[in-house]
Structures are given as structure tokens and as C-alpha cells.
Amino acid sequence: MVQYESARLDASFAALSDATRRGVLEQLGCADASITELAEKFHMTLTGMKKHVGVLEQAGLVTTEKVGRVRTCRLGPRRLEEETAWIERYRQLWAARFDELDEIIEELKRKEKFDGRTKRE
Incomplete structure (x- = not known):
């Protein structure tokens, strides 16, 4: 199969x-x-x-x-369902990875902003 x-x-x-x-x-x-x-x-x-x-x-x-x-x-009679499902699995995987990367970047920005305030005071 x-x-x-x-x-x-x-x-x-x-x-x-x-x-x-x-x-x-x-x-x-x-x-x-x-x-x-x-x-x-x-x-x-x-x-x-x-x-x-x-x-x-x-x-x-x-x-x-x-x-x-x-x-x-x-x-032809094929409608590319298997191909679409294969692509969708990888699209979801990469979307999740980019979401995680966005969270890391936002956390780094918050940390940088907080550290910048601490050093000025």
C-alpha cells in the first residue's frame, strides 16, 4: 500500500x-x-x-x-487528494515551526526591551 x-x-x-x-x-x-x-x-x-x-x-x-x-x-479521474494531503502535512509542519520561531523572536524582543530599560536606570 x-x-x-x-x-x-x-x-x-x-x-x-x-x-x-x-x-x-x-x-x-x-x-x-x-x-x-x-x-x-x-x-x-x-x-x-x-x-x-x-x-x-x-x-x-x-x-x-x-x-x-x-x-x-x-x-483524468484523479483529483490529487493524496498529493494535497501530503503537501498539507508539510505545510502544517512548517507553519508550526514558523509559529514557534515567531514566539522566540517576540520573547527576545521583550527581553531586549526589558534589558534596555534596566541598563538605563
């Missing part, structure tokens, strides 16, 4: 690591598109776009369907 989840996370984050692939997902969020349309929009060759779509498809983020000579792409 953990190994499967880890492989899915790896595939998702690898797919999302590329700006073109993120752009493809944004485009498909608006409307389905053929690989040709996507290639034109992103000023790429068909071969290059097929590779990007393949990575997204392997991650389950995009599905394709070939009708005749046209391969249409649409958003």
Missing part, C-alpha cells in the same frame, strides 16, 4: 514538475483538446506534446481517446 502510494506521488509530482504539463492541465480544465491543438497552443511539435501527454497519462492526470486520426485529451 505504502509503496503504491509512493509510486503514485512520484508519478504525480514528476508530471507536475514541468511547466508545459501544468499548462496542459490548466488548458484541459477549460475544455478537452486534441494533441494537435495542444501542440499548437504550446508551440511544440506533435512528438513533444505526445511525450508530455504520455507522462500526464501515466500519472492518471489525463486520459486520451483516439477517434479516427484525432487523439482527444481530457482531465
